[in-house]
Amino acid sequence: MEKSDNKHAIVTVAICFLIAVIEGLDIQAAGIAAAGIREDFGLDKSQLGVFFSAGILGLLPGALVGGRIADRIGRKKVLICSTAVFALFTLFTAWVNSFHSLLAVRFLAGAGLGAAMPILITLASEAVTPQNRGRAVGLMYCGMPVGAAILSLIATTDFGADWKNVFYLGGLLPIIVIPLMILLLPESKEYLKTKELAANTSAAEAAPQGSFKDLFNTENRMRTFCIWVSYFFTLMVVYIMLSWLPSLFTELGFTRKDGATAQFYFMVSATIGTIILGMLTDRWKKAYVIVLMYGGILAGLFALNGAGSLTQMYMASALVGAFVIGCQGVLYAFGGIVYPTEVRGTGVGVGSAVGRIGAMLGPAIAGQLLAAGFGAAGVISAAIPCIIISAIFMLLLVRRVPQ
Structure with a gap:
């Protein structure tokens, strides 16, 4: 039985990792393809900004609806359908x-x-025991920076020189993965147990499954509020770094190539940080993990502001990447930990949607600060209060989570 459970967990996390790699490719795709798209479509800077926002904006309804439907009809079906929509x-x-x-x-x-994203988190969480959820989500989510780093390397080749190839790659890879999902991906055992329990309960006794209002009942209200605030401000900083790190380098007098190299170091260290922080989430007291990861982000931001040489900037970029992307992975793991099975997909999905609002606002605010003459130091300094607020609300949340 234990061997079967281990195989179930390994297959689930591996397939979810592949989908996360594809998400990482997409996160980098718009920026890498931007120059070619601008030239082919004759876009100005404002239109290019709208193009960047369109993909992030689409994440909102997807995250809101995907998790809720997955709580009602199953994780596997919705993940396959959402991946197909993305690929097409x-x-x-x-x-x-x-x-x-x-x-x-x-x-x-x-x-x-x-x-797809809240379902990936939910499936990875439910494939393992509660004691291993942080590790499972960390291993799954490290696929995102892996995918982003891979596409950064591809962009330096002749294949990556044509912007259309970037989207051919991003569309064909999930089409290849979908048959693997259909054949190999098991449905969540926790979901099946909950569904069976509901089927054996009379209609009069049955509670509604996956309802938005359940996120605000007595048990979940404080959890939901803390998750929302932390997701919002953390993803705001994540996307400031993802969108503006190369440009911040040029603002500080370095070359574009230096900025691209820093982005690569950022993503490689993010992969390592996501795995390590995910493992620590299961092994340490949750409060210690929160202090470590937000302390690490603050240290990285201060290092970026104070670094002088290019080597120091690369090291600071790697430090920020390890903790800021790793922190996002831990936050997703917490969503899987704090919510009960019947609303886990809904809770993580709505929290992700709130986080995506921060993700949209962050790069826009950074652009306004740069346009107003605050420079790279102003953008980095503006991110610091966001991290402090996120840390406070996560520490409030962990008081309600078993240590």
């Missing part, structure tokens, strides 16, 4: 011939990806 509209990105159709397909691709 990512391919369409390379085929459209107008700016408005470009925005539409990026929005719809984002919706598919947004629906």
Whole structure:
């Protein structure tokens, strides 16, 4: 029985890891393809900004709806459908011939990806024992920086020079993974148990499953509020770094190539940090993990502000990457830990959607600060209060989580 459970967990986390790799490819795709898209479509800077926002905006309805439907009809079905939607509209990105159709397909691709993420977190959480959930989500989510780093390397090759190839790759990879999901991915055992229990309960006794209002009942209200605040401000900083790190380097007098190299170090260290912080979430007291990861982010931000040489900047970028992306993975793991099975997908999905609002606002606020003349130091300094607020609310949350 234990051997079967281990196989179930390994297969689930491995397939979820592959989907997370594809998400990482997509996160980098827009930035890497931006120059080619701007030239082919004749876009100005404002239109290019709208193009960036379209994919992130699509994540919102996807995250809101995907988790809730998964709580009702099953994790596996919704994950396969959302991955198919993402694959289809990512391919369409390379085929459209107008700016408005470009925005539409990026929005719809984002919706598919947004629906997939809370399900990946839920499946990874439910494939293992409660004592191993942080590790499982960390191993799954480290696929995101792996995918982003891979695409950064591909962008330096002749294949990556054509922006359409980036979206062909991002669309075809999930199409290859979908048959593996259909054949090999097991449905969540916790979901099946909950469904069986509901089937054996009379209609009069049965409680509604996966309802938004259940996130605000007496048991979940404080958890939901803390998760929302932490997701919002942490993802705001995550996406400031993802979107603006290379540009911040040029603001400080370094070259674009230096900025791209820093982004690569950022992603490689993010992979390591996500795994280690996920493992520590299961082994340490939760409060210690929170202090470590938010302390690490603050140290990295201060290092970026104070670094002088290029080597110091690379080291600071790696430090921020290890903790800021790792922190996001830990937050997703906490969503899987604090919510009960019947609303886990809904809770993580809505929390992710709130986080995506921060993800949209962060890069826009950073752009406004740069335009107002605050420079790279102003952007980095503005991120510091966000991290402090997130840390406070996560420490409030862990008081309600078994240590």
